[in-house]
Amino acid sequence: MRSTALAVSFFTLWLISMALCTVAQTAVLDTNGLPLETGVEYYALPAITDVAGGLTLINRNNSCPLYVGQEPIAPVVSQGFPVTFKPYAEGETIIRESRDLTVTFQAFTNCIQSTAWRVGEEDLETGRRFLVTGGEADYFAIRSTTGGYSLVWCPTESCPTCKPRCGSAGILIENNKRLLVLDGPAFPFRFRRVN
Template sequence: MSKKLFTSLTLALWLFMATFSSLAQPNNFVVDTNGKPVDNDDEYYIRPAITDNGGRFTLINRNGSCPLHVGLENTDLPQGYPVKFNYLSNNVQDEDVRVNRELIVEFVDVLTTCVQSSYEWRVGENDTNSGRRVIITGRDDSTGWYDGYFRIVETQSVGIYNIQWCPIEVCPTCEPICSNGGILRENGKILFALDGAALPVVFQKKDD
């Protein structure tokens, strides 16, 4: 083998390995509306990247009973509740949230008459009309324990993301029906639900 051919093959192999490595390691940081990494010690408002889709994420009293559902405000006024993100394992050393990592999402600073032990997100019931799975809050040990793990996935636009339910990291044998979250309009309310068009979102740090 000539030296020139050997050099070309080596370069081609290096480029392939570099490309494969960048695709295989979903370690990019999630950034907020100021372009700074999202920190799991801080609180953030989630809101649609396109304001015509609603306002900040909030708690929705869907049918007059608990638990409360995850949804969006009907306006883009500064309302809604912030969230915090927590990794599924305390062994994770990163304080900055990364894309494609499974997380617990929880509303904080909640003031409501519906007292719950937790306002963590989880997959709830199927909507009877659309068949879509709505997102509710609170723990329920009677359902699949992996229902409360979500991930933030990138879109083609920097700083704009989808929120996805696909708990293959915590339960690789569960074969979940993965889906991005989107909006479901019902009786003047905006619910957050799976199995429909994805809702691109951004993360705004509280008090910014």
């Protein structure tokens, strides 16, 4: 009986600490200053305007899977494809900084695959890892940075015992294509809600 009461006490303390942790973490804000919400579509845009367009799907090798990349600078800057975020924490409706979440493009492709993001292969020349779509989604996080937010791969909630090679997402230009990769300088983003 005593061990049951002790287990219930520990479980209650754990629930309270998880609730406090969730409340204490800052919400990620969109360009209107409102918290990002689960399942709502947003454009992921450069924090610095006139750098290039929003995030999109890139056909890197004329085959599937499609890569996560950035629209080029053009006479009219494209917002790219919208994305949705889904937190690892069950029932969470607000996207919070440094919490595990999946990112999925809201787009249709010629590839018969998911448009959820995952970490792909490593570029042999630069040692940076590409972000691709298709397959099982990986968990990312959004962190506040100077002038915007950075996208980070460093799963903690979804895999507390993992020791991943964490990395911030930045841009690698290859054959005039702007590809999103890990392990280099972070590229700052902002998020605009799709109307």
